[in-house]
Amino acid sequence: MQREGTASAEVAVRDGGESRSVVLSGVLTVHTLGALDAELAALPAKDTRIDMSSVARLDTAGAWAVVTLQRRMTAAGKRAEIDGADAHQVDLLDTVGNAIPEIPDSQNKQTSFADWLESVGRAFASGATFLMELSGFLGIFLSRLARAVVHPGEFRLTALVHHCQEVGLRAVPIVSLMAFLIGVVLAFQGSAQLRQFGAEVFVVDLIAISILRELGILLTAIIVAGRTASAFTAAIGSMKMREEIDAMQTLGIDPAMALFVPRILALLLMLPILGLIANIAGLLGGAIMSWIELGISPAMFRTRLIEGTGISHVVVGMVKAPVFALIIGLVGCHAGMKVGGNAESLGRMTSNAVVTAIFAVIVADALFSILFAQMGV
Amino acid sequence: MEPEVVISLRGIRTQFGDNVVHDNLDLDVFRGEVLGVVGGSGTGKSVLLRTIIGLIRPRSGSVTMFGIDALNTSEQERAMIDRRTGVMFQDGALFSSLTVRENIEVPLHAIAGLTPELRRALADLKISMSGLEWVAGDQYPSELSGGMRKRAGLARALALDPEVVFLDEPTAGLDPIGASAFDTLIKGLSQQMGLTVFLVTHDLDTLHATCDRIAVLAEKRVLVAGTMEEMLKVDHPWVHAYFHGPRARAAVMVKDRND
Numbered sequence: 001m002q003r004e005g006t007a008s009a010e011v012a013v014r015d016g017g018e019s020r021s022v023v024l025s026g027v028l029t030v031h032t033l034g035a036l037d038a039e040l041a042a043l044p045a046k047d048t049r050i051d052m053s054s055v056a057r058l059d060t061a062g063a064w065a066v067v068t069l070q071r072r073m074t075a076a077g078k079r080a081e082i083d084g085a086d087a088h089q090v091d092l093l094d095t096v097g098n099a100i101p102e103i104p105d106s107q108n109k110q111t112s113f114a115d116w117l118e119s120v121g122r123a124f125a126s127g128a129t130f131l132m133e134l135s136g137f138l139g140i141f142l143s144r145l146a147r148a149v150v151h152p153g154e155f156r157l158t159a160l161v162h163h164c165q166e167v168g169l170r171a172v173p174i175v176s177l178m179a180f181l182i183g184v185v186l187a188f189q190g191s192a193q194l195r196q197f198g199a200e201v202f203v204v205d206l207i208a209i210s211i212l213r214e215l216g217i218l219l220t221a222i223i224v225a226g227r228t229a230s231a232f233t234a235a236i237g238s239m240k241m242r243e244e245i246d247a248m249q250t251l252g253i254d255p256a257m258a259l260f261v262p263r264i265l266a267l268l269l270m271l272p273i274l275g276l277i278a279n280i281a282g283l284l285g286g287a288i289m290s291w292i293e294l295g296i297s298p299a300m301f302r303t304r305l306i307e308g309t310g311i312s313h314v315v316v317g318m319v320k321a322p323v324f325a326l327i328i329g330l331v332g333c334h335a336g337m338k339v340g341g342n343a344e345s346l347g348r349m350t351s352n353a354v355v356t357a358i359f360a361v362i363v364a365d366a367l368f369s370i371l372f373a374q375m376g377v
Numbered sequence: 378m379e380p381e382v383v384i385s386l387r388g389i390r391t392q393f394g395d396n397v398v399h400d401n402l403d404l405d406v407f408r409g410e411v412l413g414v415v416g417g418s419g420t421g422k423s424v425l426l427r428t429i430i431g432l433i434r435p436r437s438g439s440v441t442m443f444g445i446d447a448l449n450t451s452e453q454e455r456a457m458i459d460r461r462t463g464v465m466f467q468d469g470a471l472f473s474s475l476t477v478r479e480n481i482e483v484p485l486h487a488i489a490g491l492t493p494e495l496r497r498a499l500a501d502l503k504i505s506m507s508g509l510e511w512v513a514g515d516q517y518p519s520e521l522s523g524g525m526r527k528r529a530g531l532a533r534a535l536a537l538d539p540e541v542v543f544l545d546e547p548t549a550g551l552d553p554i555g556a557s558a559f560d561t562l563i564k565g566l567s568q569q570m571g572l573t574v575f576l577v578t579h580d581l582d583t584l585h586a587t588c589d590r591i592a593v594l595a596e597k598r599v600l601v602a603g604t605m606e607e608m609l610k611v612d613h614p615w616v617h618a619y620f621h622g623p624r625a626r627a628a629v630m631v632k633d634r635n636d
Contacts, residue, residue, distance in 0.1 A: 029538065030485070030491075030499070030538055033490070033491060033495060034489065034491050034492065034495065037492075037495055059538035060503075060538050061499055064499065064502055088569075088571065091568075092569055092570065095506070095569045099502055099506040101505040103501065103511055344473050344519050345519070
């Protein structure tokens with residue numbers, strides 16, 4: 001048998017005035033279709049006899065080309081007959097002819113301005129729905145939390161401790177390392193700039209204020225959003241995917257009480273602690289770098305820190321922690337409940353959760369900045 | 378005339394750690410036939426399929442496909458064997474990031490000289506031949522039902538008009554109507570296109586409706602291979618239980634009624 005590469009399809013056209021015969025020979029397969037179709041498509045509409053008696057091999061692609069030629073001639077009002085095909089080939093031509101789908105032209109329509117406007121509207125509406133759903137989740141969380149206070153028996157302490165360990169304890173190394181390095185960077189960059197004015201000693205204020213007010217808690221929240229929001233979505237989402245959440249409901253277990261409350265509460269408890277650890281690690285990194293780079297001794301750093309930086313900076317930083325924790329927890333749990341029945345949606349929602357949580361944390365931080373600026377703290 | 382052997386396995390031994398799945402397994406697949414492979418759970422039906430298509434390398438033995446020693450061959454020859462075979466995995470194994478039509482166009486990209494319009498037309502043809510509506514071509518695999526995914530998987534397996542298709546549990550998880558429609562589809566395609574079909578199944582109705590020959594995997598080898606009539610006469614306890622169980626009798630009744 002001839003194989004791909006060596007074999008080719010031959011088209012010989014014998015023109016006889018009003019009609020013509022097209023003699024096909026060789027191998028009419030998917031491998032030779034490119035050349036075959038180009039030759040057949042170039043034939044003008046005319047009464048045609050398609051001679052297939054010397055076709056060595058025909059597959060569905062070849063049959064498609066023959067049937068397409070025949071249809072094109074018939075559509076132009078000409079006759080087109082197929083001759084010399086053996087029983088198998090006739091069978092195959094019939095099968096392919098019956099299978100060629102009729103695709104309406106409306107499929108290839110252009111997208112208009114109205115479509116674009118509609119998609120913008122839909123995107124806006126879905127954004128609004130998302131915010132509504134998120135506030136709905138906040139409501140569910142608060143109501144279940146209140147219920148847990150009234151009925152402490154329903155509260156799952158073991159789950160809370162477990163999630164505190166996952167969310168808090170396990171995040172300590174990465175959070176403290178990150179904050180330490182941020183402190184180092186601030187001291188290094190700050191000293192390079194401040195040295196120009198001979199104001200090196202103010203590097204302490206720079207480090208202390210930027211870390212305590214902003215960077216410590218913000219970067220901690222971003223890391224936790226990446227770690228924990230995705231973990232919440234993946235855990236709840238895979239339960240949703242395997243219908244475990246439906247099973248919980250039929251067994252009389254409230255998914256919100258069993259799944260959301262321990263997770264979000266653990267975040268609420270742990271994020272301030274992580275923020276505090278980040279603050280300490282950041283100051284430590286800054287102090288060490290100031291000592292190496294500027295010769296500010298640890299004792300001097302301490303004195304300067306206590307004199308120059310009020311406790312209000314720590315409060316301003318720490319007050320944001322519970323809000324960030326709520327945002328991360330709600331976004332993670334909400335995305336988990338949005339997971340559909342397949343693995344793709346789990347992956348999509350997990351990455352959505354991380355992006356949304358980080359974005360929302362930064363937006364909230366910006367709003368806090370404006371608020372504190374207005375309040376003058 | 379002696380039928381042409383397209384796939385020939387000799388002395389196959391497959392082993393995972395200490396767990397021997399196949400030992401000294403022999404099997405021939407003839408051109409144009411529909412061969413059904415049956416066996417109890419864990420007898421290595423899917424492992425056998427994966428061994429033939431080259432995803433698992435046996436510890437010893439030989440796999441000959443189209444007269445080529447498939448285990449000791451150049452990459453080019455292996456690629457050619459792969460192009461002459463098509464595989465439908467259990468749940469279709471469609472690429473989830475592509476639409477059904479794009480999935481079917483994937484193997485067509487390997488063919489030189491096909492324009493995008495031709496690829497699209499061929500993909501639409503294959504979608505329609507596998508019994509799907511053409512609108513399914515624009516959908517993503519996650520939007521399809523299990524039966525539609527299997528059909529789309531079959532359409533992709535048939536994209537290059539292979540000589541042999543391997544089907545892994547083609548009717549598992551389908552409702553009886555969908556399953557019997559799939560049986561008809563496979564039988565019809567094999568007759569019209571001269572396909573050789575190697576199918577792994579548990580479904581007795583499929584065996585009755587589509588298979589020319591049946592190979593029974595047991596005791597780490599192909600215990601018997603032959604037509605349904607021959608299977609019914611086999612004395613081995615597992616084979617007897619399989620082909621004479623209550624479900625088997627129901628399948629025979631259905632078959633008789635249809636004939």
